[in-house]
Amino acid sequence: MRIILLGPPGSGKGTQAQLLVQRYGIVQLSTGEMLRAAVAAGTPVGLKAKEIMASGGLVPDEVVVGIISDRIDQPDAKRGFILDGFPRTVPQAEALDDLLRHKHLKLDAVIELRVNESALLSRVETRVAQMRERGEEVRLDDTPEVLTKRLASYRSQTEPLIHYYSERRKLSTIDGMMAIDEVTRAIHRQLLALGAVEPKTHGKTQGKSHARSAAKAAPANRGAKKTKSAKKAAKKPAKAARKTAKSAKSAKNAVTGTKKAGKTTAKKTVKKAAKKTVKKGAKKAAKKVTKKRARR
Numbered sequence: 001m002r003i004i005l006l007g008p009p010g011s012g013k014g015t016q017a018q019l020l021v022q023r024y025g026i027v028q029l030s031t032g033e034m035l036r037a038a039v040a041a042g043t044p045v046g047l048k049a050k051e052i053m054a055s056g057g058l059v060p061d062e063v064v065v066g067i068i069s070d071r072i073d074q075p076d077a078k079r080g081f082i083l084d085g086f087p088r089t090v091p092q093a094e095a096l097d098d099l100l101r102h103k104h105l106k107l108d109a110v111i112e113l114r115v116n117e118s119a120l121l122s123r124v125e126t127r128v129a130q131m132r133e134r135g136e137e138v139r140l141d142d143t144p145e146v147l148t149k150r151l152a153s154y155r156s157q158t159e160p161l162i163h164y165y166s167e168r169r170k171l172s173t174i175d176g177m178m179a180i181d182e183v184t185r186a187i188h189r190q191l192l193a194l195g196a197v198e199p200k201t202h203g204k205t206q207g208k209s210h211a212r213s214a215a216k217a218a219p220a221n222r223g224a225k226k227t228k229s230a231k232k233a234a235k236k237p238a239k240a241a242r243k244t245a246k247s248a249k250s251a252k253n254a255v256t257g258t259k260k261a262g263k264t265t266a267k268k269t270v271k272k273a274a275k276k277t278v279k280k281g282a283k284k285a286a287k288k289v290t291k292k293r294a295r296r
């Protein structure tokens with residue numbers, strides 16, 4: 001499966017990409033992550049990208065297209081991939097189309113995460129606070145000033161991709177304002193409808209590991225909204241209690257039944273014994289009469 005996640009900074013692309021990776025066993029190809037790694041390693045690409053990234057601008061198309069082309073050829077991307085943060089411009093999307101055609105690969109879907117712009121700043125602030133709490137290095141471009149610039153570049157350069165993919169009938173739009181696991185489920189439903197995934201992959205996200213990682217990915221969202229699975233889990237003890245009560249009742253019935261049976265058996269035995277005594281008594285009396293007659 002090959003999909004693109006589209007959305008402004010702070011829309012949850014990274015979080016959803018990680019959850020989809022766990023669910024479908026495919027890889028996440030994030031150009032932002034790859035560029036940050038290149039900057040940290042001081043490679044020629046990293047040196048080129050460092051300043052641009054720090055100011056919130058876009059790294060030249062040929063640089064990111066080259067990175068993605070090489071990455072898609074790696075063995076771990078054979079099962080499929082999620083593109084996160086790429087393409088970001090129409091020329092990048094066109095280059096991706098060419099690249100996939102040459103590699104004989106098909107794009108399954110483009111998922112747009114639609115969010116209220118007013119929520120983005122506070123989402124990024126939450127992300128920064130959580131990274132600090134975990135002792136992680138905070139991204140240089142996660143500041144209100146740079147975020148404003150990144151949003152402007154999203155609007156002018158990346159948003160046209162919505163039209164680009166919608167014209168090609170590849171676009172699916174999901175409400176990115178829902179709770180994290182609801183967004184994941186909506187994406188899954190969409191992928192199912194498109195035939196991009198097998199129905200059997202459904203149960204996986206209900207598992208503990210998914211729930212745990214979802215919570216880890218966004219502790220700020222905990223307790224925000226009770227999701228369906230949470231409601232189901234809460235109902236379980238009540239269901240179990242009802243079951244226990246039912247079996248207790250049937251056990252009681254079984255005991256009463258035995259008692260009843262016991263009573264019946266006892267009654268029968270008494271009747272039998274009485275009959276026997278009567279028979280014995282009659283026999284004895286008859287014998288006595290016969291003896292008396294014989295003496296006469």
Ligand code: AMP
Nearest residue numbers: 031032052053057058059064085086088
């Ligand atoms: P991200 O982690 O996706 O928010 O990306 C962080 C920064 O990396 C962006 O603000 C850009 O400077 C750069 N970048 C990431 N992906 C691309 C791309 N596809 N095209 C150009 N620049 C990119």
